[in-house]
Structures are given as structure tokens and as C-alpha cells.
Amino acid sequence: MKNKKLFLLLFLVGGICIPVWAKSSDDCVQGIFEQQATDETEITADEAALERWLDEHDAWYNAVCFGEIDINSQFNWQTALHVAAADGLYGDVCLLLDEGAVINELDLWGQTPLYLVEVAYDKSVIDAETYNRIVELLETAGANSTLQTDLGDSVQAIRARRREREQAVSNLINEINRMEIL
Numbered sequence: 001m002k003n004k005k006l007f008l009l010l011f012l013v014g015g016i017c018i019p020v021w022a023k024s025s026d027d028c029v030q031g032i033f034e035q036q037a038t039d040e041t042e043i044t045a046d047e048a049a050l051e052r053w054l055d056e057h058d059a060w061y062n063a064v065c066f067g068e069i070d071i072n073s074q075f076n077w078q079t080a081l082h083v084a085a086a087d088g089l090y091g092d093v094c095l096l097l098d099e100g101a102v103i104n105e106l107d108l109w110g111q112t113p114l115y116l117v118e119v120a121y122d123k124s125v126i127d128a129e130t131y132n133r134i135v136e137l138l139e140t141a142g143a144n145s146t147l148q149t150d151l152g153d154s155v156q157a158i159r160a161r162r163r164e165r166e167q168a169v170s171n172l173i174n175e176i177n178r179m180e181i182l
Contacts, residue, residue: 088126
């Protein structure tokens with residue numbers, strides 16, 4: 001089963017943890033090897049460790065989806081439902097819910113699968129149709145949109161910010177159209 005996944009890489013820069021999203025392990029690894037080619041250096045231990053981690057992640061995810069290990073087991077502090085929801089994998093979300101995945105399970109950062117779908121949609125990782133299908137599925141299964149992450153954010157807060165952005169864009173377009181009429 002070959003699925004597209006969303007990978008979250010955390011980089012420590014000046015004491016601040018910076019999250020970077022990549023649409024595939026190939027994007028992550030390709031970036032590493034491109035940097036390596038420009039520097040004309042050999043692969044470092046960190047790069048090899050990242051490649052091993054990506055392989056282990058894929059093996060764990062597939063083992064969960066094929067029922068070989070507990071459906072609610074975690075890898076890198078997230079369940080397969082977190083990963084499938086964030087990646088926009090509607091079929092996998094259906095399968096995992098049917099098999100008993102815990103809908104409001106929190107990851108290490110206090111994020112639920114529903115929260116990760118919202119973040120993925122805001123970052124244009126998943127399209128509107130996939131977003132709507134997964135949100136409907138998760139909410140029908142009992143996903144809680146009021147739960148707050150460890151940083152105090154929530155699904156409701158993300159949706160409110162999205163509405164504000166959409167309203168600001170609409171106001172700007174209306175203003176531009178009004179100016180063109182004058």
C-alpha cells in the first residue's frame with residue numbers, strides 16, 4: 001500500500017523549534033541529498049538517521065493499517081489516525097475508524113486528528129473536497145472541535161481565523177472592484 005504522507009520535520013534554530021511540512025519522504029530526502037550534492041560532502045549521520053526514521057515510519061504506518069499491530073499504537077507520538085487525517089487519506093481514516101481508532105486521541109502536542117486536518121487544509125496540503133469529507137467523517141464519529149492543544153489553539157480557533165482571512169480577502173476584492181468602477 002503506497003500512500004502519500006505528510007511529514008513534519010522539526011528543526012532547532014537558535015533555540016526555537018521550527019516545524020517544516022513536506023508532502024513526501026522523497027521531498028525530505030531529496031532536499032537533504034540536493035544540499036549534500038551542492039556541498040560535495042558525504043551523507044552525515046543525521047541524514048542517515050532521518051532516512052532510517054522515514055523507513056521506520058512507513059513500516060509502522062503500514063503495519064497499523066494492515067492490522068499487524070495495535071490500531072492506537074503511536075510512532076513519533078502520533079497514532080495512524082493522526083497521520084492519515086493530516087495526510088488527507090480519506091480511505092485510511094475510514095478504515096482506522098471502522099477498526100476502532102480512538103477519535104479524540106491527543107498526540108504529544110495535544111493535537112487531535114481533527115485539529116491536524118484543519119492545519120493541513122490551511123497549509124494547502126489537502127484540497128477542499130478531501131478536507132470536507134474527512135471533517136464530516138471525523139465529526140460524525142464524535143470528534144471534539146473544542147479541545148485545546150498544549151499551546152491553547154483549537155479547531156474552532158483555526159476556523160475562526162480562516163473565516164477572518166476569507167472576509168478580509170473578500171473585502172479587499174470588493175474594494176478593488178469598487179475602485180475600478182470609479
